[in-house]
Amino acid sequence: MNRTTLFLILASCCLSLVLAGCTESNPVKPINGTEVITTIQLALTKNGADTSYVVWEDVDGAGGRAPNRIDTIKLDASTMYNGTLKLLNASAIPTADVTPDIRSEMNQHQFIGYDEKGLVVWAANDVDGLGKPIGLSFTMYTSSTKGQGSLTLTLYHYDAEADKEAGKPGVESDISVVFPVVVQ
Amino acid sequence: MVKGLAIGTLILLLALSGERFVHGVVVDRVDRTPVSGVVVRTIGASYGAISNHHGAFHVHVPDTATVDGRRLTDSVCVELSRIGYRKDTACIPFGQTATVTIERSDAHTRTVEVVGLRDASYSTSRPALELTAHELDEQRGQTLADVLEVLPGVTALRTGASVAKPVVHGVTGQRIATSTNGVLLEGQQWGEDHGQEIDPFTPMQLSVVQGPASVYYGPGAMGGVINATSPPLRADSLFHGQAMLNLFSNNRQGAVGLAVEQNQLLAVPLGLRLFGGVRRAADVHAPDYALDNTSFMQYTAGLYSEIGSADSGLFVTLYGSVFGANLGVFSGSHLGNADDLQRAINSDVPLVTAGDPYSIEGPRQDVDHLMFAANARIPIGNLGRLQLQYGWQQNNRNEFDRHSLRIVGHGADSASRHQDSIARLAEALGVPAMSVRLTTYSLKLGLEHSPLLGMSGVVGLDASRQVNRRGGSVMLIPDYNLWGAGLFAHESFHINNLAVDAGLRYDVRWLTAYLDELHTNSNPQHRIYGSVSGGLGVRWIHSPTQTSTINLGHAWRQPQVNELYSNGLHHGAAQYEIGDSTLSVESVTGLQYAFDMQSSPFTINTSAYVDVYHNYIQAVPQPNNPTVTVRGTFPTARYSHTQAVIAGADVAAQWELSSLASLLAKAMVVYARDVDHDMPLYHIPPAQLRLALHLHSSDVLGIEDAFAELGGRLVARQTQYREGMDYAPPPPGYALVDLKVGGMFTTFGRPSTITIDVTNALNTRYRDVMSRYRYFADDAGINFIIRFTQTLGSQQ
Numbered sequence: 001m002n003r004t005t006l007f008l009i010l011a012s013c014c015l016s017l018v019l020a021g022c023t024e025s026n027p028v029k030p031i032n033g034t035e036v037i038t039t040i041q042l043a044l045t046k047n048g049a050d051t052s053y054v055v056w057e058d059v060d061g062a063g064g065r066a067p068n069r070i071d072t073i074k075l076d077a078s079t080m081y082n083g084t085l086k087l088l089n090a091s092a093i094p095t096a097d098v099t100p101d102i103r104s105e106m107n108q109h110q111f112i113g114y115d116e117k118g119l120v121v122w123a124a125n126d127v128d129g130l131g132k133p134i135g136l137s138f139t140m141y142t143s144s145t146k147g148q149g150s151l152t153l154t155l156y157h158y159d160a161e162a163d164k165e166a167g168k169p170g171v172e173s174d175i176s177v178v179f180p181v182v183v184q
Numbered sequence: 185m186v187k188g189l190a191i192g193t194l195i196l197l198l199a200l201s202g203e204r205f206v207h208g209v210v211v212d213r214v215d216r217t218p219v220s221g222v223v224v225r226t227i228g229a230s231y232g233a234i235s236n237h238h239g240a241f242h243v244h245v246p247d248t249a250t251v252d253g254r255r256l257t258d259s260v261c262v263e264l265s266r267i268g269y270r271k272d273t274a275c276i277p278f279g280q281t282a283t284v285t286i287e288r289s290d291a292h293t294r295t296v297e298v299v300g301l302r303d304a305s306y307s308t309s310r311p312a313l314e315l316t317a318h319e320l321d322e323q324r325g326q327t328l329a330d331v332l333e334v335l336p337g338v339t340a341l342r343t344g345a346s347v348a349k350p351v352v353h354g355v356t357g358q359r360i361a362t363s364t365n366g367v368l369l370e371g372q373q374w375g376e377d378h379g380q381e382i383d384p385f386t387p388m389q390l391s392v393v394q395g396p397a398s399v400y401y402g403p404g405a406m407g408g409v410i411n412a413t414s415p416p417l418r419a420d421s422l423f424h425g426q427a428m429l430n431l432f433s434n435n436r437q438g439a440v441g442l443a444v445e446q447n448q449l450l451a452v453p454l455g456l457r458l459f460g461g462v463r464r465a466a467d468v469h470a471p472d473y474a475l476d477n478t479s480f481m482q483y484t485a486g487l488y489s490e491i492g493s494a495d496s497g498l499f500v501t502l503y504g505s506v507f508g509a510n511l512g513v514f515s516g517s518h519l520g521n522a523d524d525l526q527r528a529i530n531s532d533v534p535l536v537t538a539g540d541p542y543s544i545e546g547p548r549q550d551v552d553h554l555m556f557a558a559n560a561r562i563p564i565g566n567l568g569r570l571q572l573q574y575g576w577q578q579n580n581r582n583e584f585d586r587h588s589l590r591i592v593g594h595g596a597d598s599a600s601r602h603q604d605s606i607a608r609l610a611e612a613l614g615v616p617a618m619s620v621r622l623t624t625y626s627l628k629l630g631l632e633h634s635p636l637l638g639m640s641g642v643v644g645l646d647a648s649r650q651v652n653r654r655g656g657s658v659m660l661i662p663d664y665n666l667w668g669a670g671l672f673a674h675e676s677f678h679i680n681n682l683a684v685d686a687g688l689r690y691d692v693r694w695l696t697a698y699l700d701e702l703h704t705n706s707n708p709q710h711r712i713y714g715s716v717s718g719g720l721g722v723r724w725i726h727s728p729t730q731t732s733t734i735n736l737g738h739a740w741r742q743p744q745v746n747e748l749y750s751n752g753l754h755h756g757a758a759q760y761e762i763g764d765s766t767l768s769v770e771s772v773t774g775l776q777y778a779f780d781m782q783s784s785p786f787t788i789n790t791s792a793y794v795d796v797y798h799n800y801i802q803a804v805p806q807p808n809n810p811t812v813t814v815r816g817t818f819p820t821a822r823y824s825h826t827q828a829v830i831a832g833a834d835v836a837a838q839w840e841l842s843s844l845a846s847l848l849a850k851a852m853v854v855y856a857r858d859v860d861h862d863m864p865l866y867h868i869p870p871a872q873l874r875l876a877l878h879l880h881s882s883d884v885l886g887i888e889d890a891f892a893e894l895g896g897r898l899v900a901r902q903t904q905y906r907e908g909m910d911y912a913p914p915p916p917g918y919a920l921v922d923l924k925v926g927g928m929f930t931t932f933g934r935p936s937t938i939t940i941d942v943t944n945a946l947n948t949r950y951r952d953v954m955s956r957y958r959y960f961a962d963d964a965g966i967n968f969i970i971r972f973t974q975t976l977g978s979q980q
Contacts, residue, residue, distance in 0.1 A: 024621070024623045024651040024653060025621070025653050026619055026620070026621040026653040026654060026655040027621075027655070028582065028615065028616055028619035028655030028656055029655050030654060030655050030656065030657075030659075036814075037814050038814065040814070056814075058812070058813060058814055061813075061814075062753065062811075062813035062814065062815060063751060063752060063753070063760060063811060063813065064751075066812055067812055067813075067814075104606075154523070154816075157520070159515075159536070159586075169524075169527065171515075171516070171519070171520075171524065171528070171535045171536055172518070172519060172520035172524055172586070173520035173521045173523060173524050173815060173816055174520060174815065175814055175815060175816075176520075176521055176523060176814075176815055176816030176817075177814060177816075178817075
């Protein structure tokens with residue numbers, strides 16, 4: 001076996017490998033502009049008539065710039081409010097309403113709202129297919145004390161329907177936003 | 185277990201009967217460095233041993249032993265054999281320690297007077313820390329790092345049972361290099377939960393190269409080079425092989441491996457080895473619970489071929505391998521935001537209970553690695569020998585999320601939108617959230633020159649090209665192209681009882697990163713990095729049994745792409761990591777002192793080092809500037825430079841109590857400080873000590889080389905900690921007990937070995953600070969491990 005033969009073997013091995021079709025490009029395409037939630041909108045109704053809107057918005061999505069809009073929830077003391085929650089993707093054109101998607105997975109999701117200072121008591125008033133709370137529709141009662149607080153609204157994800165219990169946090173949070181609250 | 189105790193008892197009984205022994209140290213005839221893995225067998229009688237990584241062996245010969253019907257009175261003759269070395273014989277008087285020499289089979293150009301050619305990977309300043317074939321067999325575990333942990337000063341940073349990154353002298357990841365058959369392994373090493381893409385079933389010789397010799401591999405071997413090479417093929421034309429079976433009780437893992445080889449195929453100098461292995465494991469079990477979704481599947485396959493003769497003319501080796509793994513990530517460690525993380529840490533037990541033990545669901549990693557390495561060596565007249573090396577490798581890493589992002593459906597009405605949304609979600613779940621493909625080409629040209637003014641060594645140049653392409657929805661690192669070029673020289677010489685070696689190299693790296701997600705950016709980012717690395721080592725041979733070594737070295741690395749451009753969420757850590765594109769190179773200047781002694785009954789290897797890092801790159805937490813997102817508020821860390829010092833010492837000692845029993849000890853301490861911020865560094869292994877009683881006998885009821893070992897591992901609490909620097913304070917120290925028995929016997933007329941190993945024998949609850957799951961769950965409980973190796977083919 002002479003050297004030429006050996007080089008030929010080596011060369012053909014290299015070549016076959018190159019020809020094996022291993023390209024540098026990635027077969028998985030980059031996915032851009034996937035579904036994100038940029039905006040949480042609360043509609044709060046006092047006495048069944050007087051409706052106000054508050055918004056939390058981070059229009060460029062997670063990371064990057066800080067949230068562009070965080071409204072303060074202004075409430076009257078000793079009052080009951082009925083509220084509904086709307087989730088939007090404002091980075092899509094036109095703005096997409098993501099709320100129905102959460103509703104379609106309601107058995108594995110739950111919103112929980114709370115205020116550390118106890119100025120506001122938050123409670124869900126809708127139920128999923130298994131009779132457990134969802135929290136897209138809720139009521140808030142304000143205390144008689146006036147002051148400043150904050151409402152933390154968290155959407156928990158549950159891997160299994162059985163894991164979901166009323167008022168119990170899941171292992172993973174899909175949404176967690178904080179609204180400043182003023183009770184006056 | 186019962187069998188193990190039986191073997192142990194038998195060994196003790198045997199200790200009472202009469203036995204004589206010969207001790208020896210095998211050294212290379214040319215450079216006088218210890219040679220491990222040498223099979224030492226008495227001629228005419230079947231007693232033997234294998235030299236350890238200090239070259240030492242002990243052959244036990246019973247009083248009653250005879251050769252050709254004659255009883256042995258004052259000496260015994262042994263035959264020495266090892267792959268890559270010429271067979272040799274020596275006669276050794278009983279009760280004495282002899283130094284025997286053995287010659288490399290490719291040492292045709294060497295003479296005893298002149299220090300001739302040697303492998304460029306060889307360090308004269310201190311023998312590389314090398315694992316013997318036996319240690320490899322005994323330690324072959326679930327990852328490569330599990331095997332390397334036997335060496336003094338080496339620990340591992342773990343993510344469950346399937347991912348472990350070796351930590352050498354307090355550093356890991358990009359600060360150590362891994363070489364396979366001369367080609368540096370290039371995966372996505374920036375990830376703490378990204379393991380090395382080498383399966384332990386790959387046939388290999390393993391060592392850790394430190395000191396000036398590391399310039400041969402590249403500039404960035406700050407902690408050392410893990411050097412895995414294919415063992416040379418046997419020279420004869422017979423069929424050889426090995427079948428391996430490993431069973432692990434803790435995660436119900438089964439693993440099988442096979443390697444077969446034959447040389448002189450088609451009656452020409454052409455040899456081929458084929459190998460493969462597959463392993464499947466279920467969830468890891470802590471003493472009180474299972475860790476959900478820590479199951480995995482892994483496989484490897486490959487070939488190694490030698491063309492020509494290593495002794496003369498052109499010699500070519502080809503290596504090709506494929507590695508694949510589908511690894512589940514502990515679902516209790518995958519978190520939405522910092523509140524989830526705190527809740528998971530505060531809970532004593534994982535918040536996720538384990539499901540089907542073998543199922544691998546999201547979050548998971550799907551990794552494959554293709555590798556090809558070609559090496560050619562050719563003598564060129566009186567100049568020496570020319571070597572050419574080509575490497576091609578491709579790493580595909582796909583990471584799948586636990587549940588995908590919600591996807592809006594399209595359609596006329598609510599019902600059809602809902603249906604469409606479900607269909608799109610199902611489609612999205614099959615697509616990785618993060619996908620990166622890294623392709624690397626490398627080329628090296630070296631000249632192992634003939635001795636010149638008493639110096640021998642290698643000079644050369646190398647070049648590489650790397651291409652990274654991403655896919656999926658998560659962008660942790662951008663697309664990039666990286667070109668590299670380097671010049672290197674490594675020379676060594678001897679003066680009386682001093683061995684001196686020096687290495688020097690210069691490298692340049694050109695990086696082009698494409699930050700635009702759609703890869704349409706007309707304004708890519710260009711960066712150029714370049715610097716010098718090298719070192720000087722002096723070994724002083726005080727006596728045939730004692731040496732001191734001093735190494736002074738300098739190494740650097742360019743900032744990695746994630747350190748420059750990362751801008752995203754790490755789910756496991758629930759933290760935003762933000763890169764800094766203006767980072768400059770990190771460098772280290774280190775001084776190491778080692779003392780090695782082999783004087784019966786003691787073998788002691790110690791080393792101490794101080795490494796001073798300039799512009800050490802690390803992610804610094806920004807407590808005053810967290811990232812506020814719709815998913816919550818996240819702790820945020822920014823990559824930045826600091827000055828750092830890492831110093832430490834390690835010792836490995838062996839005390840032969842008698843011909844049957846020895847005590848082993850291994851200890852290490854590492855001190856690490858971020859000087860600028862006056863605080864400790866992250867991921868530093870705590871002080872630890874391993875003690876073991878090792879019993880060994882050449883023959884117990886037909887079981888050769890039988891051994892039993894009772895060991896204990898003591899790990900201190902990591903006290904280098906500042907309140908608040910981590911999510912949770914370091915866990916308390918712990919003590920573990922392990923037990924191991926094994927031996928060789930003959931099945932189907934061929935040798936086979938079996939070891940039974942019980943790790944964490946007392947099922948102790950503990951958390952290791954170097955385990956990434958330690959915030960959420962205990963480490964693994966008791967584990968019974970059976971390793972069986974059957975030799976196949978010819979026994980000659």
